Amino acid sequence: MKSFEKADVVICGAGSAGVAAAYYLAKSGINNVLIIDKNPPLSQTSAKSGENYRNWWPNNTMAHFMDRSIDLMQDLARATDNAFNMEQRGYLYITRKPAHELQSYIDHYSQLDVGGIRVHDDGKVRGAEHYAHPASRGYEGDLDGADLLADSQIIQKSFPHLSANIETAVHARRAGSISAQQLGMYLLEEARKLGVRLLVGDVTDVEVDNQGVYAVEIVIDGTQHRIQTRSFINAAGPFSPEIASLLGVELPVFSVLQQKIAIQDIHGVIPREAPFTIIMDEQYLDWDEQEKADLGSDTELQWLLKKFPGGLHIKPEGGKDSPWIKLGWAINRVAEDPVWEPEMTPEFPEIVLRGAAKFIPGLRPYLEKLPKPVVRYAGYYTKTKENMPIIGPMGVDGAYMLGALSGFGTMASCAAGELVAAWIAGNDLPGYARELSLERYDSTTSTETSTGLNHNGEL
Ligand SMILES: Cc1cc2nc3c(=O)[nH]c(=O)nc-3n(C[C@H](O)[C@H](O)[C@H](O)COP(=O)(O)OP(=O)(O)OC[C@H]3O[C@@H](n4cnc5c(N)ncnc54)[C@H](O)[C@@H]3O)c2cc1C
Incomplete structure (x- = not known):
């Protein structure tokens, strides 16, 4: 074994999390x-990220x-003159439910530091300003905050591509x-x-002595180094539990595979200026009687007749001249051991398009003839059960966790x-530091929230 150098900090993982940690360490x-x-x-x-961001979180x-x-x-x-195309168009949450059925959701968000909620109903506006779109x-x-569009006509006027029976929309800004x-x-x-x-190598062990972390072993081109x-x-993403186990630490973290597709919107159904749009409603997919009978008798495909969760989302991808749209739906709830090349669900493109077409009727022709190619993405939401990250000391001196970033690690x-x-530099910690560290499991105060429609902020 070759022992070859010293570093102040070693980061395992050059994903979004690892590179940001390196940047802020260097800046410190x-x-x-x-x-x-x-x-x-x-x-x-x-x-694999959908590349969306929001401050609209339920705690x-x-x-x-x-x-x-x-x-x-x-x-x-x-x-950087906006080198990474940051654009604040908002998140548009839509539902067939009338606004009064969202009352507990709205009450919940009204009490949080996410900005005010402006209510728009029957053309009258209560709150700060008139609803303006494109946004x-x-x-x-x-x-910031959100515009609550509590009238289907206001929604139709701003978003005519949506089905006329969308009764309520919440536009988080x-x-x-x-x-x-x-x-x-x-x-x-x-x-x-x-x-x-940055080194290309496989982290295979982390050694400790009586002061804590002492060395990291890596394999580069078949040769072991310390x-x-x-x-x-x-910062090993889905493999963070494996890396933690090298230190004898068990993380309260699991991984769930999620998928997205991108297709070309050849009929121009989704306006290029549309915000990222999320369907809040649960739904059954539309099948004709024959399809229902066929699916019902196929044990491998019967699940397609079951109720699907809320959270289907769609957005224009690329600039105003791009034809691409991206659709995703976190339909999977089953935790699994992550692998480097996950298998995709063959039916996913049809499922997500069927689900979306119920709320955006212009998409229906794509069910008959799917524009090719269909670009597919699959990756893990590696998460805690309360859907909050783990950032901070890992329980062994000198070891830190930066992960469980679920569906929000880009933002x-x-x-x-x-x-x-x-944490490493000993700088002042922000108010949220302890609640985002493993220390939160020592306290009896639960950070879990329940708003019915959006209990842990995954949508
Ligand atoms: C379908 C999908 C859609 C998403 N949409 C959004 C979104 O719209 N907005 C948002 O904010 N977030 C989104 N996310 C979440 C976001 O993509 C992740 O939270 C984020 O990318 C996690 O980054 P990471 O650095 O923790 O993990 P990763 O990107 O997985 O990086 C971990 C790195 O560790 C390396 N590694 C692991 N083990 C070892 C080892 N033993 N030795 C050396 N290297 C190792 C891996 O090679 C990998 O490069 C989405 C995720 C998915 C799957």
């Missing part, structure tokens, strides 16, 4: 940082954390899209300029990287 003056990844940077879960810990991340991204966008404000968007790859590459390049190094360090960050990467750097 800790630049002898080594990132180790066995794959190219940003090529695993971070390449203040997450809302404050995401607000901080959005602030940091806006600073970076300003400094793109570039990356400097100044609106401090939200939008970014390019995860461009943001991540920018952070990595800047970190490198400050001295951070890097001496007193600080180690586990959270900046605040997450800044937070783990603060």
